[in-house]
Amino acid sequence: MAGDVRNIINYQRYPIAESKSHILQEVISRARGELNDNGIALLRDFMLPWAIRQTIIDTEEALPDAFCKAVDHTIYLEECQDSVLEKDHARNILCRSSKCCIAHDQIKTNSPLNQLYMSSEMTNFVRLLLNKDALYRTADPLGALSLQVYRKNDGLDWHFDRGEFAVTLLLQAPEGGGRFQYIPSTRSDGNENYDLVKQVLLASKAGKDLSALGMKEADLQPGTLVIFCGHNSMHRVTPIEGKKSRIITVLSYEKRPDVYLNEYTRMKFCGRLK
Numbered sequence: 001m002a003g004d005v006r007n008i009i010n011y012q013r014y015p016i017a018e019s020k021s022h023i024l025q026e027v028i029s030r031a032r033g034e035l036n037d038n039g040i041a042l043l044r045d046f047m048l049p050w051a052i053r054q055t056i057i058d059t060e061e062a063l064p065d066a067f068c069k070a071v072d073h074t075i076y077l078e079e080c081q082d083s084v085l086e087k088d089h090a091r092n093i094l095c096r097s098s099k100c101c102i103a104h105d106q107i108k109t110n111s112p113l114n115q116l117y118m119s120s121e122m123t124n125f126v127r128l129l130l131n132k133d134a135l136y137r138t139a140d141p142l143g144a145l146s147l148q149v150y151r152k153n154d155g156l157d158w159h160f161d162r163g164e165f166a167v168t169l170l171l172q173a174p175e176g177g178g179r180f181q182y183i184p185s186t187r188s189d190g191n192e193n194y195d196l197v198k199q200v201l202l203a204s205k206a207g208k209d210l211s212a213l214g215m216k217e218a219d220l221q222p223g224t225l226v227i228f229c230g231h232n233s234m235h236r237v238t239p240i241e242g243k244k245s246r247i248i249t250v251l252s253y254e255k256r257p258d259v260y261l262n263e264y265t266r267m268k269f270c271g272r273l274k
């Protein structure tokens with residue numbers, strides 16, 4: 001086995017390799033219920049404290065070689081605006097994000113995080129949570145697994161994910177800010193709901209309270225594994241306050257095997273092609 005997941009995760013609570021375990025069945029059915037109701041499932045205390053500490057040390061070591069960038073983008077993660085539409089159309093309002101990315105090839109093979117990601121048990125567990133017939137790790141040598149580091153004032157502004165779901169695990173929470181906020185089912189396939197998107201974007205810029213617009217916040221703690229369906233639910237990570245960085249890992253999966261990022265995406269997220 002590629003590293004023993006039993007030493008990396010809280011195996012009593014999440015016996016991911018025991019397909020017949022009642023504990024596992026309960027975890028899966030609770031998470032599926034949460035995904036069904038809110039599009040997000042939180043699995044608290046998933047990673048063991050020693051593995052979290054080691055991953056933070058590994059992150060700090062790799063940080064000088066990370067790709068750090070600030071970008072302006074629309075909520076649709078496009079860099080160009082649409083000149084045909086009015087300036088304050090939801091498709092044209094600009095958001096600003098900045099963070100650092102440590103790519104998969106910069107994460108040590110024998111690190112607990114990499115061992116967890118490379119284990120077939122973990123891929124199968126995520127597949128069961130998402131109730132899919134098949135699931136594969138992304139094959140991309142840079143983009144399959146990454147560490148995202150948000151330093152003071154960094155954040156990830158409002159966006160819809162391009163993919164259907166994202167799997168993340170928080171490693172270090174900042175002193176302030178860095179909150180994960182989302183508007184469940186902002187849009188649906190066939191209804192872009194531009195009015196609500198625009199209202200949220202403009203209210204955020206004006207620093208208004210967004211709870212009346214349906215905004216929710218997920219209480220992520222270090223060790224929490226998150227499954228989030230972010231394709232139709234706009235979401236953001238608020239700017240970091242204080243000296244302590246927010247560190248989160250993104251575990252990428254695909255419904256098909258052998259999926260690689262295209263050159264544009266590699267440049268955008270990793271700043272290099274290889």
Ligand SMILES: O=C(O)CCC(=O)C(=O)O
Nearest residue numbers: 156161168180235237248
């Ligand atoms: O950092 C997070 O909690 C969420 C990240 C996210 O939304 C993304 O990577 O698309």
Ligand SMILES: [Fe+2]
Nearest residue numbers: 160161230235
């Ligand atoms: Fe996202």
